[in-house]
Amino acid sequence: MPLPIAFISTQSRDKVRNIAPYSCIMPVLRPLDLICLASAEKRDTLGNIRETQEFVVNLVGQGFTDKVIPTARFSKPEEDEFDLAGITPRPSSMVNAPGIDGAYAWMECRLAGFHQGPGYTLVMGQVLRLEVDDACLTPEGRLDLDRAKPLMMIGGKKGMHYCTASDLDRFDAFGAMFSDGKDPLARAYGPGEE
Numbered sequence: 055m056p057l058p059i060a061f062i063s064t065q066s067r068d069k070v071r072n073i074a075p076y077s078c079i080m081p082v083l084r085p086l087d088l089i090c091l092a093s094a095e096k097r098d099t100l101g102n103i104r105e106t107q108e109f110v111v112n113l114v115g116q117g118f119t120d121k122v123i124p125t126a127r128f129s130k131p132e133e134d135e136f137d138l139a140g141i142t143p144r145p146s147s148m149v150n151a152p153g154i155d156g157a158y159a160w161m162e163c164r165l166a167g168f169h170q171g172p173g174y175t176l177v178m179g180q181v182l183r184l185e186v187d188d189a190c191l192t193p194e195g196r197l198d199l200d201r202a203k204p205l206m207m208i209g210g211k212k213g214m215h216y217c218t219a220s221d222l223d224r225f226d227a228f229g230a231m232f233s234d235g236k237d238p239l240a241r242a243y244g245p246g247e248e
């Protein structure tokens with residue numbers, strides 16, 4: 055099934071900036087402010103998160119397809135991957151690591167914990183700040199998929215097929231899952247949000 059291609063930006067203790075695409079990334083339950091990503095051990099991204107306890111999840115549109123391989127290729131830890139891939143940094147508000155200019159959303163995260171597996175680490179991040187490009191929001195404040203065109207991929211045996219997502223124009227309230235029709239987490243969300 056399609057997975058998102060999120061670009062994780064970090065910087066090392068020595069302020070070397072790094073970017074890597076990650077598809078094994080998901081929210082951990084509602085209210086969706088805790089996220090988890092699965093990382094192989096040999097990743098500068100993981101080393102930087104261990105060193106600095108922070109990272110930025112940049113959600114990009116299909117216009118970033120050509121940046122996937124340049125950021126996924128091995129590069130030496132001392133090389134600046136913004137420069138290497140021709141990507142413009144965007145200052146973050148809550149963390150030192152810069153985000154990526156031109157993404158449609160940015161999640162500035164603080165390390166919340168690790169789960170160590172054999173050959174991989176699950177990284178849990180607390181989202182300190184979520185910002186979405188106004189140009190990619192509907193008048194109701196929802197993500198406009200036709201504008202954001204989220205970059206995704208379907209993994210095959212030999213590689214990945216890039217794709218994006220489209221709206222089915224159908225909505226169900228979370229409350230519909232409960233017998234009283236009320237969402238127990240309703241208070242965690244602001245008024246007017248769908």
Ligand SMILES: Cc1cc2nc3c(=O)[nH]c(=O)nc-3n(C[C@H](O)[C@H](O)[C@H](O)COP(=O)(O)O)c2cc1C
Pocket residue numbers: 059072073074075076077078079092093094096097098099100122123125126127128129207214
């Ligand atoms: C589309 C795509 C998705 C990827 N997803 C992951 C992932 O979820 N976890 C992971 O450890 N590596 C993933 N990779 C591989 C890393 O991006 C790649 O090894 C990269 O060089 C790591 O960079 P770093 O060493 O600078 O962190 C993915 C690569 C691509 C192209």
